[in-house]
Amino acid sequence: MPIIKVNAIDSTNSYLRRLSVEKNMEDYTTIVAEYQTNGRGQMGTVWESEESKNLTFSVFKDVSAVYIEHPFYISIVTSLSILKALQSFNIPKLSVKWPNDILSANKKICGVLIENVIKQNNLYASIIGVGLNVNQTGFYNLPQASSLKAVTGQVFNLEEVLNSILFYLKSYFLELESGNLSVLKEEYETYLFRKNKPSTFKDAKGVVFSGFIKAISVSGNLQVLLEDNIIKEYDLKDISLLY
Structure with a gap:
């Protein structure tokens, strides 16, 4: 090596x-x-x-x-x-x-x-x-x-x-x-940061929203639990974690 x-x-x-x-x-x-x-x-x-x-x-x-x-x-x-x-x-x-x-x-x-x-x-x-x-x-x-x-x-x-x-x-x-x-x-x-904690995100259009990080998909997308118990997947370019 x-x-x-x-x-x-x-x-x-x-x-x-x-x-x-x-x-x-x-x-x-x-x-x-x-x-x-x-x-x-x-x-x-x-x-x-x-x-x-x-x-x-x-x-x-x-x-x-x-x-x-x-x-x-x-x-x-x-x-x-x-x-x-x-x-x-x-x-x-x-x-x-x-x-x-x-x-x-x-x-x-x-x-x-x-x-x-x-x-x-x-x-x-x-x-x-x-x-x-x-x-x-x-x-x-x-x-x-x-x-x-x-x-x-x-x-x-x-x-x-x-x-x-x-x-x-x-x-x-x-x-x-x-x-x-x-x-x-x-x-x-x-080891996911803020997993299962209420978190604030911003999407590619600049819209700020809340959700809970739950997991990742097999392709590496972030799976976020939103209102109404909907889990949505996001690619790296689609979302950023604010806090």
């Missing part, structure tokens, strides 16, 4: 994707950056991180030998891997804000960006990008952001945290490759 460390690059996902086009990649090849000049998050957002204080890395995962009807299971596996690794460092009150933000209490400590590589109309590989706030404590104009140090008061060894995440990533991908889809989905759902 090659781990390639670089100083400053635009984005570990972009860098690893370019590498995967140029040559055959070994499974779990990981690019770790001291600093990203153009880190990317979900839905075109920017991921900002102080140099040398956090983990910004991307992992190449070959999924060509696995039939994955619903690619969201890659997101499930990634989220659970990060959660389990952070639990091993005693990070409290962990949850997943759908689809794959990792929270401690109600503060975001980790973001994930998964980009799938398609070859001949089949899912060939995934580039799994992770931005984890570790030892940074100041977050300018980001009131909902936090870090492992801010939560615990401890300084963490970045390499130890990375190795733990990669260990669990391998373990959970073995579960996926073994076909244990329902087990993975159920475990993911137990």
